[in-house]
Amino acid sequence: MLANLLRRLVTVIPTLxxxxxxxxxxxxxxxxxxxxxxxxxxxxPQSIADIRKSLGLDQPLPEQFLRYVDDLAHGNLGNxxxxxxxxMTEIVSRLPASAELTLFxxxxxxxxxIPLGILAAVRQGSWIDHTCRIVATAGxxxxxxxxxxxxxxxxxxxxxxxxxxxxxxxxxxxxxPQVTGFYLxxxxxAGEPEIFMASLKQLILPGLTLAIFSxxxxxxxxxxxxxxxxxxxFVRTARASGLSSxxxxxxxxxxxxxxxxxxxxxxxFSFLLGANVLVEKVFAWPGIGSFAVEAxxxxxxxxxxxxxLTMAVMYVALNLLIDILYGVVDPRVRLEA
Amino acid sequence: MTDIAAIPPAASGFAAQxxxxxxxxxxxxxxxLAFGLFVLILVAALIGPWIVPYDPLASDTAVTLQxxxxxxxxxxxxxxxxxxxxxxxxxxxxxxxxxxxxALVFLMGGLAGVAAGYYGGWTDRIVSRIADTIxxxxxxxxxxxxxxxxxxxxxxxxxxxxxxxFPLYARIARxxxxxxxxxxxxxxxxxxxxxxxRILTYQIxxxxxxxxxxxxxLTMGYAILNAAGLSFIGLGVRPPxxxxxxxxxxxxxxxxxxxxxxxxxxxxxxxIAVFCFNLLGDGLRDMVDPRRRT
Numbered sequence: 001m002l003a004n005l006l007r008r009l010v011t012v013i014p015t016l017x018x019x020x021x022x023x024x025x026x027x028x029x030x031x032x033x034x035x036x037x038x039x040x041x042x043x044x045p046q047s048i049a050d051i052r053k054s055l056g057l058d059q060p061l062p063e064q065f066l067r068y069v070d071d072l073a074h075g076n077l078g079n080x081x082x083x084x085x086x087x088m089t090e091i092v093s094r095l096p097a098s099a100e101l102t103l104f105x106x107x108x109x110x111x112x113x114i115p116l117g118i119l120a121a122v123r124q125g126s127w128i129d130h131t132c133r134i135v136a137t138a139g140x141x142x143x144x145x146x147x148x149x150x151x152x153x154x155x156x157x158x159x160x161x162x163x164x165x166x167x168x169x170x171x172x173x174x175x176x177p178q179v180t181g182f183y184l185x186x187x188x189x190a191g192e193p194e195i196f197m198a199s200l201k202q203l204i205l206p207g208l209t210l211a212i213f214s215x216x217x218x219x220x221x222x223x224x225x226x227x228x229x230x231x232x233x234f235v236r237t238a239r240a241s242g243l244s245s246x247x248x249x250x251x252x253x254x255x256x257x258x259x260x261x262x263x264x265x266x267x268x269f270s271f272l273l274g275a276n277v278l279v280e281k282v283f284a285w286p287g288i289g290s291f292a293v294e295a296x297x298x299x300x301x302x303x304x305x306x307x308x309l310t311m312a313v314m315y316v317a318l319n320l321l322i323d324i325l326y327g328v329v330d331p332r333v334r335l336e337a
Numbered sequence: 338m339t340d341i342a343a344i345p346p347a348a349s350g351f352a353a354q355x356x357x358x359x360x361x362x363x364x365x366x367x368x369x370l371a372f373g374l375f376v377l378i379l380v381a382a383l384i385g386p387w388i389v390p391y392d393p394l395a396s397d398t399a400v401t402l403q404x405x406x407x408x409x410x411x412x413x414x415x416x417x418x419x420x421x422x423x424x425x426x427x428x429x430x431x432x433x434x435x436x437x438x439x440a441l442v443f444l445m446g447g448l449a450g451v452a453a454g455y456y457g458g459w460t461d462r463i464v465s466r467i468a469d470t471i472x473x474x475x476x477x478x479x480x481x482x483x484x485x486x487x488x489x490x491x492x493x494x495x496x497x498x499x500x501x502x503f504p505l506y507a508r509i510a511r512x513x514x515x516x517x518x519x520x521x522x523x524x525x526x527x528x529x530x531x532x533x534x535r536i537l538t539y540q541i542x543x544x545x546x547x548x549x550x551x552x553x554x555l556t557m558g559y560a561i562l563n564a565a566g567l568s569f570i571g572l573g574v575r576p577p578x579x580x581x582x583x584x585x586x587x588x589x590x591x592x593x594x595x596x597x598x599x600x601x602x603x604x605x606x607x608x609i610a611v612f613c614f615n616l617l618g619d620g621l622r623d624m625v626d627p628r629r630r631t
Contacts, residue, residue, distance in 0.1 A: 015469065015470070015473045018466070018469065018470035018473060019470065019473050019474065021470075022470060022474070022479075023482070026482050026483070026485075026486040027486055137612070137615065137616075138612070140558075140611075140615060141558065141608055141611040141612040141615055142608055142611075143562055143565055143566065143569075143582075143585070143604065143607050143608065143611070144566070145566065145569050145582075145585060145586075145589075146585055146600070146604035146607065146608065149585065149588070149589055149592050149600050149604065150601075150604075152592055152593065153592045153595075153597050156593070157592065157593065157594075157595050157597075164593070165593070269475070270475045270476055271475075273475035273477075273478060274475045274476060274477025274478055274566075275477070277477065277478065277481065277570065278477075278566055278569060278570065281569070281570055282589065292481065293570045293571070296481065296485050296570065296571065296572060297570075297571050299485075299489075301485065301486070304481070304482060304485045305482070307478070307482075308474070308478055308479065308481070308482035311474070311475050311478045312473055312474045312475070312478070312479075315473065315474065315475050316473055
């Protein structure tokens with residue numbers, strides 16, 4: 001198991017190298033002079049030359065690349081022009097907000113989509129199957145920022161059930177002492193149920209928005225793989241042996257249908273991490289997505305580059321995790337590897 | 338399945354194609370609906386600016402933020418601009434961005450993939466490596482990075498949307514070209530002395546073409562969503578240009594104070610367009626590839 005894990009870890013290296021090269025190329029080879037860009041509109045030729053030297057842009061490209069890699073190895077992603085703070089610190093301090101939102105969205109989406117997919121497969125052709133199809137088609141057609149705004153209008157303005165879509169916590173509350181950075185968990189550790197409820201209330205709408213967006217692929221895949229498993233011989237045998245339909249569907253069928261489902265999670269994460277940026281903008285969520293959007297508008301490139309790199313590294317790590325999970329769920333993969 | 342005798346004698350060429358299309362559409366009326374919507378979108382994109390009741394850029398401070406009424410069907414925004422006119426006029430820009438990016442990736446991904454699948458070896462390794470590297474990024478995030486690096490313009494939105502779809506097209510084209518490399522008709526062409534380049538362009542490409550066209554209509558919806566998402570966060574299209582994503586962004590502030598119509602109508606237009614292309618893509622796939630019909 002450990003050897004397999006190591007072997008799988010090694011395959012990540014070329015991907016990471018590719019990711020680092022692409023993020024490097026994003027600033028260096030493309031048209032436009034970064035030095036002019038960093039110097040700002042009021043730059044003199046002298047100041048541009050100074051900046052070029054200080055950024056190392058007078059060096060040949062391979063040398064610049066080595067310098068970039070060296071900086072990365074030291075955890076240096078450059079400084080944000082707007083705030084003057086190191087990009088790394090900003091990203092690290094904002095990452096828990098994004099992670100909490102994304103994971104919450106994913107969990108909500110799985111809790112809804114998996115039972116829906118199972119029911120749609122078990123009762124194929126019934127109203128629940130049609131609901132599943134409509135949800136799946138509508139889910140991929142809805143722009144995620146539009147869903148978010150609709151939910152805000154409905155639950156905040158019309159019904160008044162949700163708090164104003166402004167960040168992670170109402171201004172009346174203080175953030176719980178940081179342990180994990182997840183307000184839901186930290187408030188429980190600190191023993192403050194009131195803060196827990198307040199942050200949950202803020203989290204529900206953006207989380208639901210993300211969930212609606214990622215529902216479609218999960219529900220569709222659950223249905224398809226359940227249908228395939230349900231028509232297989234071993235399910236027929238299990239039914240013929242008189243096992244209860246619950247045992248057949250959950251223990252026999254669903255456990256086998258989970259495999260393709262886990263593979264889809266990789267794609268779902270790609271969607272979620274991208275949609276996260278838009279949802280954070282709609283709900284003024286102080287995560288890394290809204291940090292990147294602010295930097296984009298201000299043409300502040302270092303944070304954007306750091307953000308793209310962080311997201312890509314996280315995505316690679318998530319895919320690795322999915323692969324490992326696959327091995328845990330399916331012992332055959334472990335044997336073959 | 339119908340009896341073999343019941344199948345009408347095959348008409349030749351175009352007529353048969355038309356009959357087959359009608360058969361598939363009749364079997365799935367939703368495709369017909371999607372086609373109707375598509376025609377509507379096309380009309381709006383082509384003649385939109387000439388049929389709208391108001392100038393989409395003209396502001397009128399006397400009628401700011403009016404809810405939908407007889408004069409302004411979709412209401413007016415905070416500058417008193419007619420939202421109906423803006424939504425209709427925006428169709429052209431959104432449609433153009435989507436078509437241009439899909440056409441671009443069709444060329445880039447299609448050609449690279451066909452070359453990779455046909456030649457194999459180094460070509461294959463390079464194309465596959467590029468595709469893998471792009472796939473290592475969350476796609477929308479990569480698109481943001483590309484637009485930020487290349488510069489904030491509509492052309493770069495088109496380019497970024499094309500690049501993030503590259504792996505999909507390259508992989509499909511590669512697989513399709515690969516299975517045809519040793520096919521009988523290719524061997525025959527090779528034996529009759531055709532050059533490799535000629536085989537690629539005259540034998541392989543025409544066969545891969547229909548599959549990629551279906552892929553184009555399937556990714557159109559995604560391309561529109563992606564472009565609208567980028568302009569929603571303030572990339573590419575600048576206000577006051579009418580574009581659905583940016584109009585939703587402008588209406589976002591009004592949602593909290595209850596003026597729902599500013600964001601709702603452009604959002605709905607966006608949704609309907611994406612919905613239409615997704616359905617159309619499914620329908621087109623049914624026509625070209627009956628095996629995958631569901």
